[in-house]
Amino acid sequence: LEPHLAAGAKYVVLTVPAKDQIDYTVVLGVNEDGLLPEHRIISNASCTTNCLAPMARVLNDEFGIEEGVINTVHAYTNDQRLADVPHSDWRRSRAAAENIIPTSTGAAKAVGVVLPQLQGRLHGIAARVPVPDGSVVDLFVKLGKSASVDDVNAAVRAASQTERLQGILQYSEAPIVSSDIIGNPHSSIYDAGFTGVTAGRYLRVLNWYDNEWGYSCRVCDLLRRLA
Template structure:
């Protein structure tokens, strides 16, 4: 199998994680990076964010590594970059600005064969792939693809495991989320009242689109999942608080934890179980979609349970984007990338 050629549209936090993770990949090569920033600053951020030395040199407008040579080009909107010039198989649209089908199609018209979002879309696209949940549904015809969101990945995996073991009647999620780059550090006028407040000073109630999309990804949960978000003043490390009403009677805390331990063996790439009394900074640098906190599992006298799952939002989404690209690459290997 030849290496999958990937272009990055935007070189913010998630795509920089993608680039660093791909340095050791035998399946993926980053060949083009589109951003409006100065190449020397993009290279600087790539290096200073890493906890270990990153062997990447900037030569003119190229990032050079053992994994290959990536050209830095200037592009602002989908369609600006002629991806066919770079023979790109997948474009990762990571600007955070373009999540609608019509916008994403511009990458295809510019020569990309497939487009991957590291976020949830704003309207229907070909497929949302949650690794560990529905990767078996991918098709050759998928062109516009999303790897979901960190909250969607974590919730989907937990619901799948719990539903297969005990049955789930209803679930309510709260994602306690590190602040994001679209939030202001100081109070200023934003898209709504609460989103106008300082991310560094406040716990801010927010909406999450995860329940809506989960019901489409997992139709068995239609009408049975709701949720909300809290953006909190920490830069990294988030936690999902999931409450579920089970169908099975007399399920104990130990039963839930044992089921998660078993699932972690089958889904080792995306699910980890920990016994330690961890906090948010302990999952920084962890690529799992779910770091399941056994000490936090609770059970009501009835059929209600409550579990916590931790995750490093930007890093685990970078890892899931790579997983999705590799899954499509392997799926299409016999017929070649199309």
């Protein structure tokens, strides 16, 4: 990536998680305060990380997260195959529009990059499903302190109204499905109706995201910030 800088580019912005060492990985609404002028090679992480990380920060700030797992039910992407043809990942070689395809996701690990206090505390998988757009993160965590459904919903509602998370995290009580959030510019749409708490400290939450448009909006926001 350095040759781009040598050729005159002021910044190199990746719209994927970085595989190599870079200057900074940023998720707006989470860790943009750490973005410095000397950071020139920057990753905007992934669409799933942009959905998960703001929610994880709210929960960790308010209640503490000891550990957790995620499952992202994700629209199929152009990395998959529309017919059963070869792919380096055997499961992704299967017809994307005809199967639920379990696969890996780096989102849980990436949360530990943008929120170091959660490093190693989350694990995740993905299920690619036969829809062209619109995805959802199913997050299950053990909280550091007890909370009720009302406590969690109130905390998320309040956080969504802060300057830091306006336009990033949306609070919704509507009975939405994936097609309803296509074109939504938020990184993460919290589905309050699916919040569940067991024994006070085991929490499940659901957050929707337009994995194309919502993420693209954050890329534009980042570019404006760097300009």
